[in-house]
Amino acid sequence: METIEQKHTNKTMNPQIENMLKKVPEVTIFFWITKLLTTGMGEVFSDYIVKTLTPVIGVAVALIVLILSLILQFKVRKYVPSIYWLVVVMISVFGTVAADVVHVGLGVPYVASTLFFAVLLAIIFAVWYRKEKTLSIHSIYTKRREVLYWSVVMGTFALGTATGDMTASTMHLGYFSSGILFTVLLAIPVIGKKFFKLNEIFSFWFAYIMTRPVGASFSDWSSVSQKHGGLGFGGGPVSLVLSIIIIILVAYLSISKKDVMKVSDNEESHSTIA
Template identity: 65%
Template structure:
Protein backbone atom coordinates (compact mmCIF):
# COMPACT_ATOMS: atom_id res chain seq x y z
CA UNK A 1 0.00 0.00 0.00
CA UNK A 2 1.22 3.50 -0.81
CA UNK A 3 1.88 5.79 2.13
CA UNK A 4 -0.28 8.86 2.49
CA UNK A 5 1.22 12.21 1.49
CA UNK A 6 1.09 13.44 5.09
CA UNK A 7 2.93 10.34 6.30
CA UNK A 8 5.67 10.79 3.71
CA UNK A 9 6.05 14.47 4.58
CA UNK A 10 6.24 13.62 8.29
CA UNK A 11 8.83 10.91 7.67
CA UNK A 12 10.98 13.20 5.52
CA UNK A 13 10.71 15.96 8.11
CA UNK A 14 11.92 13.60 10.82
CA UNK A 15 14.99 12.72 8.77
CA UNK A 16 16.63 16.05 9.43
CA UNK A 17 19.32 15.42 12.02
CA UNK A 18 19.25 17.42 15.26
CA UNK A 19 23.00 17.98 15.70
CA UNK A 20 25.54 20.01 13.71
CA UNK A 21 28.13 18.91 11.21
CA UNK A 22 31.55 18.60 12.82
CA UNK A 23 33.74 21.47 11.66
CA UNK A 24 36.61 23.47 13.11
CA UNK A 25 34.06 26.02 14.36
CA UNK A 26 32.23 23.23 16.19
CA UNK A 27 35.32 22.39 18.24
CA UNK A 28 36.19 26.03 18.88
CA UNK A 29 32.66 26.76 20.10
CA UNK A 30 32.61 23.56 22.14
CA UNK A 31 35.82 24.46 24.00
CA UNK A 32 34.57 27.99 24.65
CA UNK A 33 31.25 26.73 26.04
CA UNK A 34 33.06 24.36 28.40
CA UNK A 35 35.17 27.19 29.72
CA UNK A 36 32.22 29.53 30.03
CA UNK A 37 30.13 26.92 31.85
CA UNK A 38 32.93 26.21 34.31
CA UNK A 39 33.54 29.79 35.41
CA UNK A 40 29.93 30.94 35.21
CA UNK A 41 28.90 28.05 37.46
CA UNK A 42 31.53 29.14 39.98
CA UNK A 43 30.35 32.74 39.63
CA UNK A 44 26.73 31.80 40.35
CA UNK A 45 27.42 29.74 43.46
CA UNK A 46 29.53 32.54 44.94
CA UNK A 47 27.02 35.29 44.16
CA UNK A 48 23.92 33.56 45.56
CA UNK A 49 22.84 30.69 47.74
CA UNK A 50 24.46 27.56 46.19
CA UNK A 51 21.21 25.58 46.46
CA UNK A 52 19.33 28.28 44.55
CA UNK A 53 22.14 28.42 41.98
CA UNK A 54 21.92 24.65 41.38
CA UNK A 55 18.13 24.82 41.10
CA UNK A 56 18.39 27.66 38.59
CA UNK A 57 20.99 25.73 36.62
CA UNK A 58 18.77 22.66 36.56
CA UNK A 59 15.70 24.67 35.53
CA UNK A 60 17.66 26.37 32.75
CA UNK A 61 18.88 23.02 31.47
CA UNK A 62 15.38 21.52 31.47
CA UNK A 63 13.98 24.53 29.61
CA UNK A 64 16.73 24.40 26.99
CA UNK A 65 16.34 20.64 26.53
CA UNK A 66 12.57 21.01 26.14
CA UNK A 67 13.11 23.64 23.44
CA UNK A 68 15.65 21.43 21.65
CA UNK A 69 13.27 18.46 21.60
CA UNK A 70 10.38 20.65 20.48
CA UNK A 71 12.07 21.78 17.25
CA UNK A 72 12.29 19.26 14.43
CA UNK A 73 15.72 19.97 13.02
CA UNK A 74 19.08 21.47 13.96
CA UNK A 75 18.88 25.15 14.91
CA UNK A 76 22.28 26.51 15.92
CA UNK A 77 21.29 28.88 18.73
CA UNK A 78 19.01 26.31 20.38
CA UNK A 79 21.58 23.52 20.15
CA UNK A 80 24.36 25.63 21.63
CA UNK A 81 22.05 26.99 24.33
CA UNK A 82 21.58 23.40 25.49
CA UNK A 83 25.35 22.81 25.39
CA UNK A 84 25.95 25.91 27.52
CA UNK A 85 23.31 24.87 30.05
CA UNK A 86 24.71 21.33 30.16
CA UNK A 87 28.13 22.85 30.77
CA UNK A 88 26.86 24.96 33.66
CA UNK A 89 24.80 22.22 35.27
CA UNK A 90 27.40 19.52 34.58
CA UNK A 91 29.93 21.61 36.50
CA UNK A 92 27.47 22.00 39.36
CA UNK A 93 26.74 18.26 39.45
CA UNK A 94 30.43 17.40 39.70
CA UNK A 95 31.03 20.11 42.31
CA UNK A 96 28.08 18.99 44.44
CA UNK A 97 29.53 15.50 44.71
CA UNK A 98 32.87 16.87 45.90
CA UNK A 99 32.04 20.02 47.89
CA UNK A 100 28.66 19.13 49.37
CA UNK A 101 28.82 15.35 49.70
CA UNK A 102 32.59 15.13 50.09
CA UNK A 103 33.30 12.61 47.33
CA UNK A 104 36.99 12.81 46.27
CA UNK A 105 37.57 13.91 42.66
CA UNK A 106 39.29 10.59 41.92
CA UNK A 107 36.16 8.69 42.97
CA UNK A 108 33.75 11.04 41.15
CA UNK A 109 35.87 10.76 37.98
CA UNK A 110 35.54 6.97 38.08
CA UNK A 111 31.83 7.28 38.92
CA UNK A 112 31.07 9.53 35.94
CA UNK A 113 33.25 7.37 33.66
CA UNK A 114 31.18 4.32 34.61
CA UNK A 115 27.92 6.21 34.02
CA UNK A 116 29.16 7.35 30.61
CA UNK A 117 30.22 3.81 29.71
CA UNK A 118 26.77 2.51 30.67
CA UNK A 119 25.05 5.15 28.53
CA UNK A 120 27.27 4.30 25.55
CA UNK A 121 26.63 0.58 26.01
CA UNK A 122 22.85 0.94 26.22
CA UNK A 123 22.78 3.42 23.32
CA UNK A 124 24.79 1.06 21.10
CA UNK A 125 22.75 -1.99 22.09
CA UNK A 126 19.42 -0.26 21.45
CA UNK A 127 20.25 1.81 18.36
CA UNK A 128 23.14 -0.23 16.89
CA UNK A 129 25.13 2.94 16.28
CA UNK A 130 26.70 5.83 18.16
CA UNK A 131 27.03 8.00 15.07
CA UNK A 132 25.98 11.60 15.53
CA UNK A 133 24.86 11.58 11.89
CA UNK A 134 21.96 9.35 12.91
CA UNK A 135 20.46 11.64 15.58
CA UNK A 136 17.06 12.23 13.98
CA UNK A 137 14.69 10.36 16.32
CA UNK A 138 13.52 11.25 19.80
CA UNK A 139 15.19 8.23 21.40
CA UNK A 140 18.54 8.77 19.71
CA UNK A 141 18.48 12.42 20.66
CA UNK A 142 17.75 11.44 24.28
CA UNK A 143 20.78 9.14 24.25
CA UNK A 144 22.85 11.90 22.67
CA UNK A 145 22.08 14.46 25.36
CA UNK A 146 22.51 11.95 28.19
CA UNK A 147 25.95 11.24 26.74
CA UNK A 148 26.76 14.95 26.45
CA UNK A 149 25.78 15.53 30.09
CA UNK A 150 27.94 12.57 31.12
CA UNK A 151 30.95 13.89 29.20
CA UNK A 152 30.66 17.30 30.86
CA UNK A 153 30.43 15.83 34.36
CA UNK A 154 33.35 13.47 33.67
CA UNK A 155 35.45 16.23 32.16
CA UNK A 156 34.80 18.54 35.10
CA UNK A 157 35.70 15.90 37.68
CA UNK A 158 38.83 14.77 35.83
CA UNK A 159 40.02 18.36 35.29
CA UNK A 160 39.56 19.19 38.97
CA UNK A 161 41.28 15.93 39.90
CA UNK A 162 44.44 16.76 37.96
CA UNK A 163 44.45 20.42 39.00
CA UNK A 164 43.87 19.93 42.74
CA UNK A 165 44.21 16.29 43.81
CA UNK A 166 47.26 15.68 41.63
CA UNK A 167 48.51 19.27 42.25
CA UNK A 168 49.20 20.01 38.59
CA UNK A 169 47.44 23.36 38.71
CA UNK A 170 45.02 24.73 36.13
CA UNK A 171 47.50 25.68 33.42
CA UNK A 172 49.41 22.39 33.49
CA UNK A 173 46.12 20.49 33.52
CA UNK A 174 45.06 22.42 30.43
CA UNK A 175 48.28 21.47 28.67
CA UNK A 176 47.88 17.81 29.69
CA UNK A 177 44.33 17.55 28.38
CA UNK A 178 45.26 19.47 25.23
CA UNK A 179 47.84 16.76 24.50
CA UNK A 180 45.20 14.10 25.14
CA UNK A 181 42.80 15.98 22.86
CA UNK A 182 45.41 15.78 20.10
CA UNK A 183 45.35 11.96 20.25
CA UNK A 184 41.98 11.44 18.53
CA UNK A 185 42.61 14.38 16.17
CA UNK A 186 45.91 12.95 14.92
CA UNK A 187 44.62 9.38 15.13
CA UNK A 188 41.66 10.16 12.87
CA UNK A 189 43.59 12.42 10.51
CA UNK A 190 46.73 10.34 10.03
CA UNK A 191 46.01 6.78 11.14
CA UNK A 192 42.40 6.10 10.24
CA UNK A 193 41.13 5.96 13.81
CA UNK A 194 37.44 5.05 14.05
CA UNK A 195 35.52 8.31 13.49
CA UNK A 196 32.89 7.63 16.15
CA UNK A 197 35.52 6.75 18.76
CA UNK A 198 37.59 9.76 17.71
CA UNK A 199 34.64 12.11 18.05
CA UNK A 200 33.54 11.01 21.52
CA UNK A 201 37.13 10.80 22.79
CA UNK A 202 37.70 14.37 21.66
CA UNK A 203 34.31 15.46 23.00
CA UNK A 204 35.22 14.27 26.49
CA UNK A 205 38.65 15.92 26.36
CA UNK A 206 37.36 19.33 25.29
CA UNK A 207 35.66 19.72 28.66
CA UNK A 208 38.77 19.68 30.88
CA UNK A 209 40.70 21.67 28.27
CA UNK A 210 38.23 24.56 28.29
CA UNK A 211 37.56 24.33 32.02
CA UNK A 212 41.24 24.21 33.00
CA UNK A 213 42.26 27.24 30.96
CA UNK A 214 39.21 29.27 31.98
CA UNK A 215 39.90 28.46 35.64
CA UNK A 216 43.52 29.46 35.12
CA UNK A 217 42.44 32.84 33.74
CA UNK A 218 39.74 33.48 36.35
CA UNK A 219 41.04 32.12 39.64
CA UNK A 220 43.16 34.26 42.00
CA UNK A 221 46.95 34.06 42.19
CA UNK A 222 46.69 32.17 45.49
CA UNK A 223 45.08 29.29 43.59
CA UNK A 224 47.54 29.40 40.71
CA UNK A 225 45.42 31.55 38.40
CA UNK A 226 45.83 34.84 36.58
CA UNK A 227 43.16 36.48 38.72
CA UNK A 228 40.84 38.01 36.11
CA UNK A 229 37.76 36.87 38.03
CA UNK A 230 34.92 34.47 37.22
CA UNK A 231 32.56 37.29 36.22
CA UNK A 232 34.86 38.92 33.69
CA UNK A 233 35.98 35.65 32.08
CA UNK A 234 32.35 34.48 31.89
CA UNK A 235 31.32 37.72 30.21
CA UNK A 236 34.11 37.68 27.62
CA UNK A 237 33.51 34.01 26.74
CA UNK A 238 29.76 34.60 26.50
CA UNK A 239 30.26 37.46 24.03
CA UNK A 240 32.58 35.34 21.85
CA UNK A 241 30.14 32.41 21.94
CA UNK A 242 27.23 34.66 20.93
CA UNK A 243 29.23 35.96 17.96
CA UNK A 244 30.23 32.46 16.81
CA UNK A 245 26.75 30.97 17.26
CA UNK A 246 25.20 33.98 15.53
CA UNK A 247 27.50 33.35 12.57
CA UNK A 248 26.53 29.66 12.49
CA UNK A 249 22.85 30.53 12.75
CA UNK A 250 22.99 33.02 9.87
CA UNK A 251 25.23 31.04 7.51
CA UNK A 252 23.97 27.53 8.43
CA UNK A 253 27.36 26.20 7.35
CA UNK A 254 27.25 23.49 10.01
CA UNK A 255 23.80 22.12 9.18
CA UNK A 256 24.05 18.50 8.07
CA UNK A 257 22.45 17.95 4.68
CA UNK A 258 19.74 15.41 3.99
CA UNK A 259 22.05 13.25 1.84
CA UNK A 260 24.33 12.63 4.84
CA UNK A 261 21.33 11.73 6.99
CA UNK A 262 19.94 9.27 4.46
CA UNK A 263 23.39 7.67 4.19
CA UNK A 264 23.26 6.79 7.89
Protein backbone atom coordinates in the same frame (compact mmCIF):
# COMPACT_ATOMS: atom_id res chain seq x y z
CA MET B 1 8.36 -5.05 17.82
CA GLU B 2 9.06 -1.83 15.90
CA THR B 3 7.19 1.32 16.72
CA ILE B 4 5.58 3.43 14.01
CA GLU B 5 8.42 5.96 14.39
CA GLN B 6 11.08 3.26 13.98
CA LYS B 7 9.38 1.80 10.90
CA HIS B 8 9.18 5.24 9.38
CA THR B 9 12.81 6.17 10.04
CA ASN B 10 14.26 2.74 9.25
CA LYS B 11 12.28 1.85 6.11
CA THR B 12 10.58 4.76 4.43
CA MET B 13 12.69 7.81 5.15
CA ASN B 14 14.66 9.15 2.21
CA PRO B 15 18.04 10.87 2.79
CA GLN B 16 16.68 14.40 2.29
CA ILE B 17 13.90 14.01 4.88
CA GLU B 18 16.31 12.26 7.25
CA ASN B 19 18.72 15.17 6.93
CA MET B 20 15.98 17.69 7.74
CA LEU B 21 15.12 15.83 10.93
CA LYS B 22 18.67 15.72 12.28
CA LYS B 23 18.89 17.77 15.46
CA VAL B 24 22.65 18.23 15.81
CA PRO B 25 25.19 20.33 13.88
CA GLU B 26 27.73 19.21 11.33
CA VAL B 27 31.14 18.60 12.92
CA THR B 28 33.31 21.40 11.58
CA ILE B 29 36.05 23.59 13.02
CA PHE B 30 33.27 25.92 14.21
CA PHE B 31 31.76 23.05 16.19
CA TRP B 32 34.99 22.42 18.10
CA ILE B 33 35.69 26.11 18.74
CA THR B 34 32.18 26.70 20.06
CA LYS B 35 32.32 23.51 22.13
CA LEU B 36 35.59 24.56 23.77
CA LEU B 37 34.22 28.02 24.53
CA THR B 38 31.02 26.63 26.07
CA THR B 39 33.00 24.29 28.33
CA GLY B 40 35.12 27.16 29.59
CA MET B 41 32.18 29.49 30.01
CA GLY B 42 30.10 26.87 31.81
CA GLU B 43 32.92 26.13 34.24
CA VAL B 44 33.59 29.68 35.41
CA PHE B 45 29.97 30.83 35.19
CA SER B 46 28.73 27.96 37.37
CA ASP B 47 31.29 28.87 40.02
CA TYR B 48 30.33 32.53 39.70
CA ILE B 49 26.57 32.06 40.13
CA VAL B 50 27.02 29.62 43.02
CA LYS B 51 29.16 32.16 44.86
CA THR B 52 26.90 35.08 43.92
CA LEU B 53 23.47 33.51 44.48
CA THR B 54 24.43 30.90 47.14
CA PRO B 55 24.81 27.21 46.16
CA VAL B 56 21.13 26.25 46.56
CA ILE B 57 19.79 29.12 44.45
CA GLY B 58 22.59 28.73 41.91
CA VAL B 59 21.87 25.03 41.42
CA ALA B 60 18.11 25.67 41.22
CA VAL B 61 18.50 28.41 38.60
CA ALA B 62 20.88 26.31 36.51
CA LEU B 63 18.54 23.30 36.65
CA ILE B 64 15.45 25.32 35.69
CA VAL B 65 17.15 26.96 32.69
CA LEU B 66 18.58 23.58 31.63
CA ILE B 67 15.14 21.95 31.72
CA LEU B 68 13.56 24.82 29.76
CA SER B 69 16.32 24.71 27.13
CA LEU B 70 15.94 20.94 26.76
CA ILE B 71 12.18 21.34 26.30
CA LEU B 72 12.85 23.82 23.49
CA GLN B 73 15.41 21.48 21.92
CA PHE B 74 13.01 18.53 21.92
CA LYS B 75 10.13 20.61 20.57
CA VAL B 76 11.89 21.96 17.48
CA ARG B 77 11.90 19.69 14.43
CA LYS B 78 15.35 20.56 13.11
CA TYR B 79 18.74 21.81 14.22
CA VAL B 80 18.51 25.40 15.51
CA PRO B 81 21.97 26.75 16.49
CA SER B 82 20.78 29.13 19.23
CA ILE B 83 18.71 26.46 20.97
CA TYR B 84 21.26 23.67 20.53
CA TRP B 85 24.16 25.69 21.93
CA LEU B 86 21.99 27.06 24.76
CA VAL B 87 21.44 23.46 25.85
CA VAL B 88 25.18 22.75 25.62
CA VAL B 89 25.98 25.83 27.73
CA MET B 90 23.44 24.88 30.39
CA ILE B 91 24.67 21.29 30.47
CA SER B 92 28.16 22.70 30.91
CA VAL B 93 26.98 24.80 33.85
CA PHE B 94 24.94 22.02 35.43
CA GLY B 95 27.60 19.38 34.74
CA THR B 96 30.07 21.46 36.73
CA VAL B 97 27.58 21.79 39.57
CA ALA B 98 26.86 18.04 39.54
CA ALA B 99 30.54 17.14 39.75
CA ASP B 100 31.09 19.69 42.52
CA VAL B 101 28.11 18.41 44.50
CA VAL B 102 29.48 14.87 44.36
CA HIS B 103 32.86 16.08 45.63
CA VAL B 104 32.04 18.98 47.97
CA GLY B 105 28.49 18.12 49.06
CA LEU B 106 28.92 14.35 49.43
CA GLY B 107 32.62 14.36 50.23
CA VAL B 108 33.51 11.96 47.41
CA PRO B 109 37.19 12.25 46.32
CA TYR B 110 37.82 13.45 42.77
CA VAL B 111 39.35 10.09 41.84
CA ALA B 112 36.21 8.25 42.92
CA SER B 113 33.86 10.75 41.24
CA THR B 114 35.88 10.51 38.03
CA LEU B 115 35.57 6.72 38.06
CA PHE B 116 31.86 6.99 38.87
CA PHE B 117 31.12 9.31 35.95
CA ALA B 118 33.33 7.21 33.63
CA VAL B 119 31.35 4.07 34.47
CA LEU B 120 28.05 5.94 34.16
CA LEU B 121 29.04 7.28 30.74
CA ALA B 122 30.14 3.82 29.60
CA ILE B 123 26.74 2.43 30.61
CA ILE B 124 24.90 5.12 28.63
CA PHE B 125 27.07 4.42 25.58
CA ALA B 126 26.36 0.68 25.94
CA VAL B 127 22.60 1.27 26.16
CA TRP B 128 22.71 3.60 23.15
CA TYR B 129 24.62 1.10 21.02
CA ARG B 130 22.47 -1.83 22.09
CA LYS B 131 19.29 0.03 21.21
CA GLU B 132 20.41 1.76 18.02
CA LYS B 133 23.49 -0.17 16.76
CA THR B 134 25.30 3.13 16.18
CA LEU B 135 26.87 5.92 18.22
CA SER B 136 27.15 8.36 15.32
CA ILE B 137 25.87 11.85 16.02
CA HIS B 138 24.88 12.00 12.36
CA SER B 139 22.07 9.57 13.13
CA ILE B 140 20.14 11.76 15.57
CA TYR B 141 16.72 11.89 13.88
CA THR B 142 14.45 10.05 16.35
CA LYS B 143 13.36 11.09 19.85
CA ARG B 144 15.01 8.08 21.47
CA ARG B 145 18.33 8.77 19.82
CA GLU B 146 18.07 12.41 20.84
CA VAL B 147 17.46 11.44 24.48
CA LEU B 148 20.44 9.09 24.39
CA TYR B 149 22.58 11.73 22.73
CA TRP B 150 21.88 14.38 25.36
CA SER B 151 22.35 11.82 28.14
CA VAL B 152 25.83 11.12 26.78
CA VAL B 153 26.57 14.84 26.48
CA MET B 154 25.63 15.34 30.14
CA GLY B 155 27.84 12.42 31.10
CA THR B 156 30.82 13.80 29.17
CA PHE B 157 30.54 17.17 30.88
CA ALA B 158 30.35 15.65 34.36
CA LEU B 159 33.25 13.29 33.62
CA GLY B 160 35.36 16.04 32.09
CA THR B 161 34.76 18.34 35.06
CA ALA B 162 35.65 15.68 37.62
CA THR B 163 38.75 14.67 35.65
CA GLY B 164 39.95 18.25 35.32
CA ASP B 165 39.45 18.89 39.03
CA MET B 166 41.26 15.65 39.84
CA THR B 167 44.39 16.60 37.89
CA ALA B 168 44.37 20.21 39.10
CA SER B 169 43.71 19.47 42.79
CA THR B 170 44.36 15.84 43.70
CA MET B 171 47.37 15.47 41.41
CA HIS B 172 48.49 19.05 42.16
CA LEU B 173 49.12 19.94 38.52
CA GLY B 174 47.27 23.22 38.74
CA TYR B 175 44.91 24.62 36.12
CA PHE B 176 47.43 25.64 33.45
CA SER B 177 49.37 22.36 33.51
CA SER B 178 46.09 20.44 33.48
CA GLY B 179 45.03 22.40 30.43
CA ILE B 180 48.26 21.51 28.63
CA LEU B 181 47.88 17.83 29.60
CA PHE B 182 44.34 17.58 28.24
CA THR B 183 45.27 19.52 25.11
CA VAL B 184 47.86 16.82 24.39
CA LEU B 185 45.22 14.14 25.02
CA LEU B 186 42.81 16.01 22.77
CA ALA B 187 45.35 15.77 19.96
CA ILE B 188 45.39 11.95 20.17
CA PRO B 189 42.12 11.31 18.27
CA VAL B 190 42.99 13.99 15.70
CA ILE B 191 46.39 12.42 14.96
CA GLY B 192 45.02 8.88 15.31
CA LYS B 193 42.27 9.45 12.77
CA LYS B 194 44.47 11.33 10.31
CA PHE B 195 47.50 9.03 10.30
CA PHE B 196 46.43 5.70 11.84
CA LYS B 197 42.82 5.34 10.65
CA LEU B 198 41.43 5.43 14.18
CA ASN B 199 37.68 4.75 14.26
CA GLU B 200 35.85 7.98 13.45
CA ILE B 201 33.07 7.63 16.01
CA PHE B 202 35.50 6.69 18.79
CA SER B 203 37.72 9.62 17.78
CA PHE B 204 34.80 12.02 17.93
CA TRP B 205 33.61 11.01 21.39
CA PHE B 206 37.15 10.84 22.82
CA ALA B 207 37.77 14.37 21.56
CA TYR B 208 34.36 15.49 22.80
CA ILE B 209 35.14 14.31 26.33
CA MET B 210 38.59 15.94 26.29
CA THR B 211 37.25 19.36 25.26
CA ARG B 212 35.60 19.67 28.65
CA PRO B 213 38.74 19.59 30.85
CA VAL B 214 40.68 21.60 28.24
CA GLY B 215 38.18 24.46 28.22
CA ALA B 216 37.49 24.25 31.94
CA SER B 217 41.18 24.17 32.95
CA PHE B 218 42.16 27.22 30.90
CA SER B 219 39.07 29.19 31.93
CA ASP B 220 39.74 28.42 35.60
CA TRP B 221 43.36 29.44 35.11
CA SER B 222 42.18 32.76 33.64
CA SER B 223 39.65 33.47 36.38
CA VAL B 224 41.22 32.35 39.69
CA SER B 225 43.53 34.61 41.66
CA GLN B 226 47.28 34.68 41.17
CA LYS B 227 47.57 33.28 44.69
CA HIS B 228 45.97 30.09 43.40
CA GLY B 229 48.07 29.96 40.24
CA GLY B 230 45.74 31.85 37.92
CA LEU B 231 45.68 35.13 36.04
CA GLY B 232 43.14 36.69 38.40
CA PHE B 233 40.67 38.09 35.86
CA GLY B 234 37.68 36.87 37.91
CA GLY B 235 34.77 34.58 37.12
CA GLY B 236 32.38 37.36 36.11
CA PRO B 237 34.58 39.05 33.47
CA VAL B 238 35.79 35.74 32.01
CA SER B 239 32.21 34.45 31.78
CA LEU B 240 31.10 37.68 30.09
CA VAL B 241 33.88 37.64 27.48
CA LEU B 242 33.34 33.98 26.63
CA SER B 243 29.56 34.51 26.44
CA ILE B 244 29.98 37.38 23.97
CA ILE B 245 32.27 35.29 21.74
CA ILE B 246 29.83 32.35 21.86
CA ILE B 247 26.89 34.59 20.95
CA ILE B 248 28.81 36.02 17.98
CA LEU B 249 29.78 32.54 16.77
CA VAL B 250 26.26 31.15 17.13
CA ALA B 251 24.82 34.19 15.32
CA TYR B 252 27.30 33.62 12.49
CA LEU B 253 26.37 29.94 12.28
CA SER B 254 22.66 30.79 12.28
CA ILE B 255 23.13 33.12 9.32
CA SER B 256 25.78 31.23 7.33
CA LYS B 257 24.42 27.70 7.91
CA LYS B 258 28.05 26.53 7.97
CA ASP B 259 27.23 23.76 10.45
CA VAL B 260 24.02 22.44 8.89
CA MET B 261 24.42 18.83 7.79
CA LYS B 262 24.41 18.27 4.06
CA VAL B 263 22.11 15.73 2.47
CA SER B 264 23.86 12.38 2.15
CA ASP B 265 22.93 9.16 0.42
CA ASN B 266 24.44 7.21 3.30
CA GLU B 267 21.85 6.44 5.91
CA GLU B 268 24.41 6.15 8.68
CA SER B 269 27.15 8.67 7.95
CA HIS B 270 29.97 8.95 10.49
CA SER B 271 31.00 11.97 12.51
CA THR B 272 34.38 13.50 11.77
CA ILE B 273 37.16 15.34 13.51
CA ALA B 274 37.61 18.71 11.80
